[in-house]
Amino acid sequence: MECLCLVWALEKLNYFLEGCVFEGITDCTTVKSLLNMTTPNRHMLRWQIAIQEYRGNITIFHKDGNIHKNSDGLRRWPLPKNIDNPAYLPEEASPKIPIEGISVTDLITTFFEEVRSSYTQDKHCSILCQLLTKDCKYNSLINASDEIWKKLYYEGRFYLLDAYHPQTDGLAERMIQTLEDMVRVSAYGLEFKDCDGFTHDWGTLLPALELAYKISIHASTNQTPAILEKGCNPKLPQNSLRKDLVENIP
Incomplete structure (x- = not known):
C-alpha cells in the first residue's frame, strides 16, 4: 500500500516534479528499495515501471514512523472547503451533461401528423395545402x-x-x-x-x-x-x- 501511495503521489504531482531533483520520505523500507528491486513480484513490477521516468531525479529516504509524525498529522488535518484550499472545486450551478446520442427527427412530418389528427378531413386538407404552399416543399399533393x-x-x-x-x-x-x-x-x-x-x-x-x-x-x-x-x-x-x-x- 505504501508503494501504491508513492506511485499515486508522483502521478498527481507530475506537473510540479517533472525535470526536478527531489526527495521522497517514507516510513516503509520496501519503498526505499522499490527502484532497485531485482526480482519484484507482479505488483511491485508494475509500480516500478510506473516510476521509471523519475529514476535519477528522486531519492527515497526512510524515516521511522515515530519521527514521521509531522507529515502524518498534516495528512489527517482537514482542509476548509473554500477558495483557500488549493484542491477545492466549487460546485457548478449548471453541470455539463455529455451527449450520449443524437436523434434525427423530421419535425415537419411530425407537425403534419399532429395537424391531421387534430382536424377534420376538410380542414386538414385546407391547412395542409396552405402550409405546403407557404413552405414550398412540394409541387403537388397526392391522395392518401x-x-x-x-x-x-x-x-x-x-x-x-x-x-x-x-x-x-x-x-x-x-x-x-x-x-x-x-x-x-x-x-x-x-x-x-x-x-x-x-x-x-x-x-x-x-x-x-x-x-x-x-x-x-x-x-x-x-x-x-x-x-x-x-x-x-x-x-x-x-x-x-x-x-x-x-x-x-x-
Whole structure:
C-alpha cells in the first residue's frame, strides 16, 4: 500500500516534479528499495515501471514512523472547503451533461401528423395545402389512398445486395457504412471547407446531408427515399428558377 501511495503521489504531482531533483520520505523500507528491486513480484513490477521516468531525479529516504509524525498529522488535518484550499472545486450551478446520442427527427412530418389528427378531413386538407404552399416543399399533393403506394411499389425494381459483413445484419451494416462514407466525405471533402481549411458547423452540415440522402436514387429500389416515403421529392430552390433565363445567362 505504501508503494501504491508513492506511485499515486508522483502521478498527481507530475506537473510540479517533472525535470526536478527531489526527495521522497517514507516510513516503509520496501519503498526505499522499490527502484532497485531485482526480482519484484507482479505488483511491485508494475509500480516500478510506473516510476521509471523519475529514476535519477528522486531519492527515497526512510524515516521511522515515530519521527514521521509531522507529515502524518498534516495528512489527517482537514482542509476548509473554500477558495483557500488549493484542491477545492466549487460546485457548478449548471453541470455539463455529455451527449450520449443524437436523434434525427423530421419535425415537419411530425407537425403534419399532429395537424391531421387534430382536424377534420376538410380542414386538414385546407391547412395542409396552405402550409405546403407557404413552405414550398412540394409541387403537388397526392391522395392518401393505397393505390398510389401500390403503384410505387410495383414500379420499383428491388435488388438483393451483399452485405459488407455477411456474418452480421446485412441491411444494418450497409446503412451504417453508407452513412459513414457520406459523413466522411461531407466533413472532410474539399468542397465543404472554407479558405482556412475548416469544415462548416454540424448544425449546417447534417440537414444538408439528410436532404442529399433523401433525394439520392438507391441502387436496390431505383427510387429515392423521399419518393418511397412520401410519394414525391422535396421541392428545391433550384426548381423555382426559370430554366430559359438560366440558359441565356453565360
